[in-house]
Amino acid sequence: MLYSLCSTLARLLWRVFGDELKIRGLENLPRTGPFFLIANHQSIIDPILVQAHLPRVIYTMAKSTQFASPIMGWLMPRIKSFPVRRFEIDPQAVRFALRRIAEGEGVGIYIEGERSWDGRLQPLRLGTIRLLLKAGVPVIPCTIQGSYDVWPRWARAPRPAPVSITLGPPLRFPRLDDRRSREPAVPVAAETIMAVLRAQLEAAGQPAALKSLPPKRV
């Protein structure tokens, strides 16, 4: 109830104050059944835009500090966000995600683990890759391009800019329940996901703020 109300409100606010929003690949989102939605993270508005504009309910992993204030502590679970403590391995966050998957729901994870400082894709969190391999359900690669121009991590306030959200075809990894078989598959799955996210971001075009930056040194 509150989820759909907040989604409607977010869509309305974007229509009034936002810029163009393109959503590509909605047909790649499963209509029923469990899935992981794996996204890049350019801005605080990413989960709001994604949850507001996708037709399926997405349970989204969010850092635990976002639940700290009484208002957010009340609101966040009601808009299907669940906490993860990022400074230690958080088995409850993993259990929560796997339970939602077992119930046939969609779970969203921003796989870089934090917002990008400069809008560019960061290394992926290997713990999340392990979770994907443990679950063995379809993985929807989702890229959000342009939200860095709207509200970068270092800015105090947002400004209008075009944003595009792209959902790629589902990636399918085998379910690897035991650690021994899972560990060798982690780097391979990470490379696959990284390559897909990078390709989708490049296809969507670079955010305006990044065009003047030199290529990233790795």
Add this chain to the structure above:
Amino acid sequence: GESAPVEVTTAVEARFQLGAAPIRPGRVFYGHIERLGPPRRGRLTLRAGEVMFQPLEGEERRWPLDALTALQSSSGTLQIKPRREGVVSFRFPDSSVRLWEEVLRASIRRFYRSAGKGEVLEFQPRIVLR
């Protein structure tokens, strides 16, 4: 450089974890969130092999770099997780959290490399070496 030890320091507001609180709206258990104590003003200093917090009042705290199990920025704060302690969160009124994250990361990388323990693969949710 690899050899010259440096010392850097800046003013901070530190908050120490007091405990954890469950998030349980209705019947579903969502997980725990950390409860942080009140901000304590002081100085954060990084020097060869350790991080030190000197509060304006009270005892200083020191953490050898290999006692840190995680390091990450969270909104405008830098969080460190010392082994067998709660998380400690630092806000930088006169400096950049991004800068301090990079400086600490570089120091930890250099520390493990020079000790022959390998390269840091990840800084959160825990520092992982390969």
